[in-house]
Amino acid sequence: MPETREIKTHGHSVPVRVDPEPEREGRPALWPTVGEYPIYDEFxxxxxxxxxxxxxxxxxxxxxxxxxxxxxxxxxxxxxxxxxxxxxxxxxxxxxxxxxxxxxxxxxxxxxxxxxxxxxxxxxxxxxxxxxxxxxxxxxxxxxGSMAGAEGAAAVLADARASHLVPRGRVVPHRAVTLAAAVRLADLLPGQPVAFAEASLPYLESVFDWNGGPFDIRLRVENPHTDALLCDGRPVEVLDFNGELRTEQRTTTRLDITRASHVDGVLTWLNLWCLPGEEPLDALRTKTNWASIYFPLFDRPLPVAPGDVLELSVETALSDDGIHPDYHLAGTLHTTDGHQHHGSLASPHHAGPFKAHPAYQALFPTA
Ligand SMILES: C[S@@+](CC[C@H](N)C(=O)[O-])C[C@H]1O[C@@H](n2cnc3c(N)ncnc32)[C@H](O)[C@@H]1O
Incomplete structure (x- = not known):
């Protein structure tokens, strides 16, 4: 059963839905993203x-x-x-x-x-x-980042190539790609409440403190149940550190639903190449500190069936710090019976709205 805990940030108490079950090796866990904020600690x-x-x-x-x-x-x-x-x-x-x-x-x-x-x-x-x-x-x-560019790699490495490297200098890693697939959040955490891991609360507090207050922080899913994916993963962010490196980009991709279930958003994860030509590290299928990120799109889970298509667009634009990207996702679900459902999410790096989406309203209940 989820419990509600209060965290304190800038003099305000923020109720947070928490899964009191201790984290275990391989068990799914929901965390806030932390990598794109200056709150690193020894752990x-x-x-x-x-x-x-x-x-x-x-x-x-x-x-x-x-x-x-x-x-x-x-x-x-x-x-x-x-x-x-x-x-x-x-x-x-x-x-x-x-x-x-x-x-x-x-x-x-x-x-x-x-x-x-x-x-x-x-x-x-x-x-x-x-x-x-x-x-x-x-x-x-x-x-x-777990969302490849979230830590500012595009802007930082474009600057490094221009200002710190000799003309034919090389960057490691070579390439990073973020893939996305349609999912329902609850299915990524089967048999568990959709709630933050208890151990993540101090990090949630640190990021909110750094931001000057709470906001709809990106949701990191560790060890997601991969059977929850409703389609193959498709690239939504491509960073070629030794090639044409774009600090801003927009992709539109078609996610072909392959089985009957429900969808309420997308799961994204990293593929990383340190050298050209190697098999990429696939963060969804490898034991690694990179996790996956869930973005809610629809206000409620929508039924889907094979043949349905989620048309997904992901836009990456630099935030006002000029380094860390804001992401904007928009999806249209086309069902085989001719219906269309639209959903979208603005996921800024910082200073975004709080509880703008029902998924966040559930994670941060009103006291
Ligand atoms: C993901 S950690 C990696 C730490 C270590 N290099 C490793 O691989 O284990 C990223 C580190 O980069 C630092 N960092 C990020 N962008 C930076 C920049 N533009 N200049 C200097 N440090 C930066 C962060 O503060 C953090 O300590």
């Missing part, structure tokens, strides 16, 4: 450093690209991770950049204790405002 950094699938791919790319080269690690985090690994792989030098003060301080402590510390320069600040020379030959940046 979040450790979920990334212990992500073997992720590490394997980044390390393979660095083994191929770093030897003898100057590397720039954007968003090095408190562990100075990819800067250290680049030097270990034979990089001539690495510049590591981190914007969060606490993480930078810990990275500075880590650096002091390293043998090869003269081969790493650590800088505090945003890569988009820092300027340094000489230019790097390789840029490694794990600023990829």
């Amino acid at each position: 979040l950094y450790s979920t990334m450093t212990t992500d073997h699938e992720r590490s394997e791919r980044f390390l393979a790319a660095l083994a191929e690209l770093a030897p003898g080269r100057r590397v720039l690690d954007i968003g090095t985090g408190e562990d100075l991770l990819w800067a250290r690994e680049s030097v270990k792989a034979g990089a001539e030098h690495a510049v590591a950049v981190e914007v969060i003060e606490g993480a930078f301080d810990k990275a500075a402590d880590t650096l002091t204790a390293l043998d090869r510390r003269d081969r790493i320069t650590l800088l505090r600040g945003e890569s988009t405002t820092l300027r340094f020379a000489p230019r790097a030959e390789i840029c490694v940046a794990e600023i990829i």
Whole structure:
């Protein structure tokens, strides 16, 4: 049974629907998204450093690209991770950049204790405002979200290519794509309440505090029940970090429903290539810290049958910080009996409305 808890933000109490059942390995869990906000802590950094699938791919790319080269690690985090690994792989030098003060301080402590510390320069600040020379030959940046571009990878890496990399410099990762499929939220969490995991509440509070109040934060679904997908996944956001990198884009795609059920929104998830030509990391089917993001579209679950089509458009536009994208989704369900149903969702990075959609009204009940 879900319970209602109160979190405090900016002097206000916000009731939140919570699943009191403790999280277990493999059990679905609903969290707010956290990666696109400056609220990282030791726990979040450790979920990334212990992500073997992720590490394997980044390390393979660095083994191929770093030897003898100057590397720039954007968003090095408190562990100075990819800067250290680049030097270990034979990089001539690495510049590591981190914007969060606490993480930078810990990275500075880590650096002091390293043998090869003269081969790493650590800088505090945003890569988009820092300027340094000489230019790097390789840029490694794990600023990829569960919705691939949500952490600002397009704007940050477009700037890195223009300002920090030599003309033929290479970026790791190589490519990120967000896929989407039609779903009903309740089916992603079978036998469980549609409610936030209890452990996620401090993060919800931190993001709301950072934002200056509550808003309809994106919904992160960990270990979603994949049988809930009503169609194949289709790309809705494409980021080619070594090619034509668009900071804003709009895609329209057709989701062909393959079985009878209900739909109320879409689930999105990441496919990531660190090197060209490799099999992508598929976040939906891999044990990784990247989860999937559910976006509500319709006010209530609508019945669907094979042959129905959800026409989905996803627009990515930079928010007023010029880095993090706002997403806007619109869907039209075309049923085989000739009916059409429209639904949409504005999902800004910050400063958006609160409880604008029934899915959020259920998650944040009125006291
Ligand atoms: C997802 S974490 C990755 C941390 C570490 N590199 C790893 O892979 O485990 C992203 C980090 O990048 C930092 N960050 C994001 N954009 C940045 C930017 N433009 N300049 C500097 N740091 C940035 C965040 O503060 C955060 O510490």
